[in-house]
Amino acid sequence: MKHLIVNADDFGLTRGVNRAIVACHERGIVSSTTLMATGARFEEAVGLARQLPGLSVGCHVVLVDGVPLLPPGEVRSLLAPGTERFHQTIGEVLRAVARGRFRADEVEAEAAAQMAKLQAAGVELSHFDAHKHTHMFPSILRPLLRAATERGVRAVRNPFEAPGSVGWLEAFGNRTLLLRKAETWALRAALRGRWLKDVRAAGFETTDGSLGVASTGALDETRLRRMLVQMREGSWELVCHPGYNDQELATVKTKLRESREVEMAALMSLTPRELRESYGAVLGALRGTAPHPAKVSNI
Secondary structure, three states: EEEEEEEEEEOOOOOOHHHHHHHHHHHHHOEEEEEOOOOOHHHHHHHHOOOOOOOOOEEEEEEOOOOOOHHHHHHHHHHHHOOOEEEEOHHHHHHHHHHHOOOOHHHHHHHHHHHHHHHHHHOEEEEEEEEEHHHHHHHHHHHHHHHHHHOOEEEEOOEEEOOOOOOHHHHHHHHHHHHHHHHHHHHHHHHHHHHHHHHHHHHOEEOOOOOOOOOOOOHHHHHHHHHHHHOOEEEEEEEEEEOOHHHHHHHHOOOOOHHHHHHHHHOOOHHHHHHHHHHHHEEEEEEOOOOOOOOEEEE
């Protein structure tokens, strides 16, 4: 059996992103989303989530390319030197981690604060992931798992790309896709084993891996359908970023602009029935809220 979670990231970023996620959920194809505690449209996203009981909502923990929820003085090790913002890129985060500048207690405190904000707004958190997948790295993952445990959340996204979701031959035709493919392949080889051990030791639920990570910014209908054909048996999470490329998005620091509408069109071309009949996949959501056993539940 193939179980597929279709999770839309960046809920709360802009009104256009919120509207697109809701539209894809109402289409029946987006089963899950992750909400940004520091998003400019957080309150709107919470209100929309209340009207959509079938939409699973997790926390999109932001530790890069954003601002902290806690006062800067309480998370100074996580911030770019001389600023009150997180580092802008994953590369900067990795260099800071390698130099021992990221304090685990500050990672844990910031993540717990972000999760607590969602819960205080009435959101029952199903799981968590991290913006730009900073939770791939052991020194960040472990305090995030502790924060989630503290908040009663017991499921986490497996950020490692499924083998073969994007073939090397396909990637060679697109320089950006090739670089992303090589990057996700190398990260999987280097980090996945340790990551799974830490997640299992903490008693967290997760999937067999993700789809769409390498294709971020390049996920159109053709690539999406090819990915679904190649999907193996097991439980997988399709990571997507639908949205409207409107005036508000133009004010946000993001590389994903026109691609959000392309992804939305690709998602809207599918139905749950087609997923089952054409691709053998049952749509579901990641559930891991204590005290109930964590599981992938079908919708």
